[in-house]
Amino acid sequence: xxxxxxRRRIPxxxxxxxxxxxxSLLELAGVDTVTISSERLAEMAGVxxxxxxxxxxxxxxxxxRGVGYDVEFLLFQMSRELGLTQAWPVVIVxxxxxxxxxxxxxxxxxxxxxxxxxxxxxxxxxxxRVGELxxxxxxxxxxxxxxxxxxxxxVATPASVAQxxxxxxxxxxxxxxxxxxxxxxxxxxxxxxRKVDLAVELQILSFYQQxxxxxxxxxxxxxxxxxxxxxxxxxxxxxxxxxxxxVATDAPS
Amino acid sequence: xxxxxxRRRIPxxxxxxxxxxxxSLLELAGVDTVTISSERLAEMAGVxxxxxxxxxxxxxxxxxRGVGYDVEFLLFQMSRELGLTQAWPVVIVxxxxxxxxxxxxxxxxxxxxxxxxxxxxxxxxxxxRVGELxxxxxxxxxxxxxxxxxxxxxVATPASVAQxxxxxxxxxxxxxxxxxxxxxxxxxxxxxxRKVDLAVELQILSFYQQxxxxxxxxxxxxxxxxxxxxxxxxxxxxxxxxxxxxVATDAPS
DNA sequence: ATGTGTGAATCGGTTCACAGCC
DNA sequence: GGCTGTGAACCGATTCACACAT
Numbered sequence: 001x002x003x004x005x006x007r008r009r010i011p012x013x014x015x016x017x018x019x020x021x022x023x024s025l026l027e028l029a030g031v032d033t034v035t036i037s038s039e040r041l042a043e044m045a046g047v048x049x050x051x052x053x054x055x056x057x058x059x060x061x062x063x064x065r066g067v068g069y070d071v072e073f074l075l076f077q078m079s080r081e082l083g084l085t086q087a088w089p090v091v092i093v094x095x096x097x098x099x100x101x102x103x104x105x106x107x108x109x110x111x112x113x114x115x116x117x118x119x120x121x122x123x124x125x126x127x128x129r130v131g132e133l134x135x136x137x138x139x140x141x142x143x144x145x146x147x148x149x150x151x152x153x154x155v156a157t158p159a160s161v162a163q164x165x166x167x168x169x170x171x172x173x174x175x176x177x178x179x180x181x182x183x184x185x186x187x188x189x190x191x192x193x194r195k196v197d198l199a200v201e202l203q204i205l206s207f208y209q210q211x212x213x214x215x216x217x218x219x220x221x222x223x224x225x226x227x228x229x230x231x232x233x234x235x236x237x238x239x240x241x242x243x244x245x246x247v248a249t250d251a252p253s
Numbered sequence: 254x255x256x257x258x259x260r261r262r263i264p265x266x267x268x269x270x271x272x273x274x275x276x277s278l279l280e281l282a283g284v285d286t287v288t289i290s291s292e293r294l295a296e297m298a299g300v301x302x303x304x305x306x307x308x309x310x311x312x313x314x315x316x317x318r319g320v321g322y323d324v325e326f327l328l329f330q331m332s333r334e335l336g337l338t339q340a341w342p343v344v345i346v347x348x349x350x351x352x353x354x355x356x357x358x359x360x361x362x363x364x365x366x367x368x369x370x371x372x373x374x375x376x377x378x379x380x381x382r383v384g385e386l387x388x389x390x391x392x393x394x395x396x397x398x399x400x401x402x403x404x405x406x407x408v409a410t411p412a413s414v415a416q417x418x419x420x421x422x423x424x425x426x427x428x429x430x431x432x433x434x435x436x437x438x439x440x441x442x443x444x445x446x447r448k449v450d451l452a453v454e455l456q457i458l459s460f461y462q463q464x465x466x467x468x469x470x471x472x473x474x475x476x477x478x479x480x481x482x483x484x485x486x487x488x489x490x491x492x493x494x495x496x497x498x499x500v501a502t503d504a505p506s
Numbered sequence: 507a508t509g510t511g512t513g514a515a516t517c518g519g520t521t522c523a524c525a526g527c528c
Numbered sequence: 529g530g531c532t533g534t535g536a537a538c539c540g541a542t543t544c545a546c547a548c549a550t
Contacts, residue, residue: 011540011541012540012541013540013541013542014541015457015460015461016453016457018456018460019450019452019453019456019457020437020453022456023435023436023452024437037508037509037510038509038510039509044437045437046437046439048542048543049509050542050543050544050545051541051542051543053509053510053511053512054511054512054541054542054543056510056511057510057511057512061510061511063509063510063511064509064510064549064550065508065509065510065511065548065549065550066507066508066509066510066548066549066550067508067509067510067549067550068508068509068510069510081460081463082456082459082460082463083459083460083462083463083464084456084459088455088458088459088462090455097354097357097358098354098358100354101350101351101353101354101355102354102451104350105350105351105451107435107451107452108451108452108455111452111455111456112459113452113455113459150462150466152455152458152459152462175462175465176458176459176461176462177458178451178454178455178458182276182360183276184273184277184297184298184299186299190465192458192461192462194454194457194458196449196451196454197272198355198358198360198361198431198449199272199276199360199361199364199366200269200272200273201431201447201449202341202343202361202364202366202405202431203271203272203275203335203337203364204268204269204272204447205341205405205429205430205431205445205447206335206336206337206341206365206366206405206429207268207271207334207335207336208268208429208445209336209341209403209405209428209429209445210334210335210336211336212428212443213403264518264519265518265519266518266519266520267519290530290531290532291531291532292531301520301521302531303520303521303522303523304519304520304521306531306532306533306534307519307520307521307533307534309532309533310532310533310534314532314533316531316532316533317527317528317531317532318526318527318528318530318531318532318533319527319528319529319530319531319532320528320530320531320532321530321531321532322532507550508549508550509548509549509550510547510548510549510550511546511547511548511549512545512546512547512548513544513545513546513547514543514544514545514546515542515543515544515545516541516542516543516544517540517541517542517543518539518540518541518542519538519539519540519541520537520538520539520540521536521537521538521539522535522536522537522538523534523535523536523537524533524534524535524536525532525533525534525535526531526532526533526534527530527531527532527533528529528530528531528532
């Protein structure tokens, strides 16, 4: 299954920023603002204007020179491109602390990703009710996925069973998986996999914090102001998890 | 603004992978395995061998040609580099669904990031007990942070107050922040910020899934093309495709 | 005059390929 | 022979800078 047809191939880094632009646009949608400049959108999204223009240009030439971008139109195009014109149900596997929280977290449904099913391997949990859903057995995955249609699998199990669960999701037909388990898992080439690894995030922060204070005392002649300085947002999606960028430039001497 | 402070500057992308190597090494630590080759470590971490060698070379020349890397020694160096020789307490701000789950999630403490305090702005929650901790008022942040010492702030509040909370953390002296709120926040240049945005992750998955199965006809005349999907920016290296030892290679349906 | 769209320059990171040491 | 360490080539992404449309 390898076709190569990039009608308009959108760079991965751009794809990772589209949701951020979308959110920014939603913030000012419906209201007074009819058009927006790349500069203003950049500010809202926490990136720079050149990047915004380049990114949006991959979607098509939807702007008007000398004016800016039509907010509504851009919203529409972007939603379409991101596949948000339809709802993608989410199947959460592993209803422990995290799975539970994710199930109750309203944010998903609001954004077009209704939690469609909860699944757990523990027989003691099967049948238990969480919100409006009843936890089902992991054995029912094929049925569950068939009922929901194209959906996204969220793995919130212990690391030890994550690969097994991923395999089951894939076998059930799920082609998009978000893994929260702190372990590496592999999927066939036609399945998308992203991971969110909290411990890794903390360790990355630890690295920079460590570097910053081998000693103490910043001892900088001119105290740096606060607020407003952009620390960049983390975006980026190269070979890792989320995005990165942080850290500071080091001691201004 | 670039001082040549860090004798060995480690690329950001490398820093983000160190925790993954660390975890891999821990998996085989203590046991029979005394040394490990870049190839084997690469396999465990889900990257390629050249990358492992290059990454490890930034830490120093800790390998032995013709042999590999000493597991224990590498573990030690890596822990030190990541600042894991000390525990960094975590302050969770916002004890809603997610904050609660994070507080109860044992994974942090295990990995050297004990949850040191829970803070919330809601007076109704202050005083409530969660695990061994009592939720404290957000006004007490300066005191809390002073008590804990250098720590990491985790923002698990609604988006609407995230920036405010981040400012308070920074004012209280926190220099490392992990933001779960779905909004852009800024911090001074000397503060590290990383974000975990679940909705964004789902939308990225949606993008690729959408491309894979363009369901309805687009409202705009646009030639549609299939394309090989290589989704996520997460981990995944180009080379890691089909699941080696997993089942699931083919989808049932 | 204003702000997009995009080639060209640049940068950071990955991969290659092989010299060097075990 | 095996495997690391690393310059060099390569590649994707970011930034620059300006022609062009309104």
